[in-house]
Amino acid sequence: MIRMFHVYKNYPNKIQALRDINIHIKKGEFVFLVGPTGAGKSTFLKLIYRGIVPTKGQVIVDGINIARLKSGYIPYLRRNIGIVFQDFKLLYNRTVYENVSFGLKAIGATNFEIRQQVNKVLNLVGLEHKRKIKPHLLSGGEQQKLCIARAIANEPLILLTDEPTGNLDPYTSWEIMKLLFHINIRGTTIIMASHDKLMIDKAKKRVVRLERGRIIEDTQRGTY
Amino acid sequence: MIFENMGFYFREALLSFKRSTLMSMATILSITTILIIVGVFLLISTNSSLFLKNIESQLEIIVYLEDNISQAEINNLKSNIASIDGIKEVKFVSKEEAYQRLLKDLGEQKDILSAIEKNPLPSSLEIQVKDPKVIEQIANRITEFKKVEEVEYGREIAEKLLNFTYVFRRAGMLVLALLVFASILIISNIIKITVYARRNEIEIMSLSGATSWFIKWPFIIEGFLQGFISSLFSIIILYNFYIFAVDKVHQAIPFLPLVVDNMDLLPIGIAIVLLGSLVGILGSMFSVGKYINV
Numbered sequence A: 001m002i003r004m005f006h007v008y009k010n011y012p013n014k015i016q017a018l019r020d021i022n023i024h025i026k027k028g029e030f031v032f033l034v035g036p037t038g039a040g041k042s043t044f045l046k047l048i049y050r051g052i053v054p055t056k057g058q059v060i061v062d063g064i065n066i067a068r069l070k071s072g073y074i075p076y077l078r079r080n081i082g083i084v085f086q087d088f089k090l091l092y093n094r095t096v097y098e099n100v101s102f103g104l105k106a107i108g109a110t111n112f113e114i115r116q117q118v119n120k121v122l123n124l125v126g127l128e129h130k131r132k133i134k135p136h137l138l139s140g141g142e143q144q145k146l147c148i149a150r151a152i153a154n155e156p157l158i159l160l161t162d163e164p165t166g167n168l169d170p171y172t173s174w175e176i177m178k179l180l181f182h183i184n185i186r187g188t189t190i191i192m193a194s195h196d197k198l199m200i201d202k203a204k205k206r207v208v209r210l211e212r213g214r215i216i217e218d219t220q221r222g223t224y
Numbered sequence B: 001m002i003f004e005n006m007g008f009y010f011r012e013a014l015l016s017f018k019r020s021t022l023m024s025m026a027t028i029l030s031i032t033t034i035l036i037i038v039g040v041f042l043l044i045s046t047n048s049s050l051f052l053k054n055i056e057s058q059l060e061i062i063v064y065l066e067d068n069i070s071q072a073e074i075n076n077l078k079s080n081i082a083s084i085d086g087i088k089e090v091k092f093v094s095k096e097e098a099y100q101r102l103l104k105d106l107g108e109q110k111d112i113l114s115a116i117e118k119n120p121l122p123s124s125l126e127i128q129v130k131d132p133k134v135i136e137q138i139a140n141r142i143t144e145f146k147k148v149e150e151v152e153y154g155r156e157i158a159e160k161l162l163n164f165t166y167v168f169r170r171a172g173m174l175v176l177a178l179l180v181f182a183s184i185l186i187i188s189n190i191i192k193i194t195v196y197a198r199r200n201e202i203e204i205m206s207l208s209g210a211t212s213w214f215i216k217w218p219f220i221i222e223g224f225l226q227g228f229i230s231s232l233f234s235i236i237i238l239y240n241f242y243i244f245a246v247d248k249v250h251q252a253i254p255f256l257p258l259v260v261d262n263m264d265l266l267p268i269g270i271a272i273v274l275l276g277s278l279v280g281i282l283g284s285m286f287s288v289g290k291y292i293n294v
């Protein structure tokens, strides 16, 4: 599903955020991306949804070389990828329901499809009874669930989550984790950048460790 | 694809108006102000141009005729002159008419003439040309006709006037260009602010996989509406202000030529609508582009 060959990413300020990354993530896998702040986790995720292009090397997502992707096709790549951001990126002047429907409208779904999908994912994350309220009235965990609902509304092949439990208590974090496992079992490939030692140890999934832009460890059923 | 979704685009644009009423009103107010400034300048320059044309059209060639000229020769000369390129009008002024004009001009002092027995004034042809630039050329040609005593056209005044109007028009054009350029910058910056306020939505749409045109359309419509509504407001304000001003000026200087025909004012209205709407459209298109693709 995702392959990287000798990928380097330098930012304009000469920071080498990623160096010689080689990886193969198969369809349906669940991968933790761990490492200290500044290791390059967010940069790794950005390459996959083509928020940035690699300075050197190849990034192949679902058979598509993202560096060579013409900008007109980027939207179609992104329809296969759901993203959950560290900082939520919710629209606080729209309701819970509208936050999910907004992205579906943006890709031209019909009203019928939108209603069906929004109800489905809000049920899945347990927010169906809060559909009419604005996100600022939700707790942190609920806002994160809303972000997940929005990210999977389109049933993407890949779900990228950037430290989704970073600001949550252990109980809520585990709830979010269970939700992600559930989504993973339905076939979605998930990459999750995280610091959360407790959860990673408990999850027993593949762990890819980044340090100063390099992969220094890649273990199946790993620990933090 | 584009037209299928037009309903959605319009709804989004109107929704955004509704969601941020204050912002939209501030935007419209600012654009209206800029357009009024441009409009005032356009009104002033249209009127100056009419004024100059008026002065220019008063430039004429006077052809004094020899006293022994016959009526047939007059008619012949008249039609010969009329057939020259660029002549607007040729008018014959007889000796008698010239005398009456002089009497009228002298008014109370007309007794001066009683000392003279015979009418000393020559008959003449008064010629108006279409373009004052060729007045000298035409005057020179007429000098060569028979029975022409003298040709007069106020050479120095004509030259000075033509020089002045040339410089004045060029300067006006330059100021207009600068003003339009400045207003394009200002309006597109105002639009940029409204787009900036919604950069999160743009980013989310872009990350959800919306095509860039899908993202741009609601903003283009919103930018168009903001520009268009502002131009209507500024036209209404300018028009009322102008009617009022013309009235005041005419009270003070009754014969000053001013543009009052609505058909002559129409181009100014069209220019304002185009400026407002086009800059609204292009401004939002380019500003949105900056937030797409993160």
Ligand SMILES: Nc1ncnc2c1ncn2[C@@H]1O[C@H](COP(=O)(O)OP(=O)(O)O)[C@@H](O)[C@H]1O
Pocket (backbone or CB within 6 Å): A011, A012, A013, A015, A016, A017, A035, A036, A037, A038, A039, A040, A041, A042, A043, A044
């Ligand atoms: N847009 C950017 N411009 C310049 N430097 C950046 C940018 N984004 C990230 N970096 C730098 O790249 C390195 C890796 O950042 P990031 O991928 O965000 O790490 P992580 O997510 O693991 O904390 C850091 O040193 C960071 O300062």
Ligand SMILES: [Mg+2]
Pocket (backbone or CB within 6 Å): A041, A042, A043, A162
């Ligand atoms: Mg990060």
